[in-house]
Amino acid sequence: MKNSDMKDWITYYSVTFVIFLLLFGGIWTSGLFAGVHWQDYWIEFHWSMVNIKELKQIIGL
Template sequence: MKLKNTKEVLEYVIINLAIYICFFGGIYFSGVFAGVEWSSYWIDFSWNMFNIEELKQIIGL
């Protein structure tokens, strides 16, 4: 399938990206203005989060 209206597709992508930035930016800045410490909501990734034995049991290894 070949895209014929690349200008319209580009316009669609740019507008959607702008809407997402406004939406999530609004959420972020409203939290900042309310005094929310966003770094406390971040979960540190660790490989210990994965229960390998249970995953092997589910997969059937």
């Protein structure tokens, strides 16, 4: 990579990281101020949630 390509790559990923940090940090902070406990909203995954019949139709089995 050229030096300018590497600088563009670093700038792109840095700005993207900052934007995501501001977005999700703002959501988390507003929830914290509103009294929301985000860890209570975690959905546990169970294999019964997967529709096997629908997946077989999509794949063509």
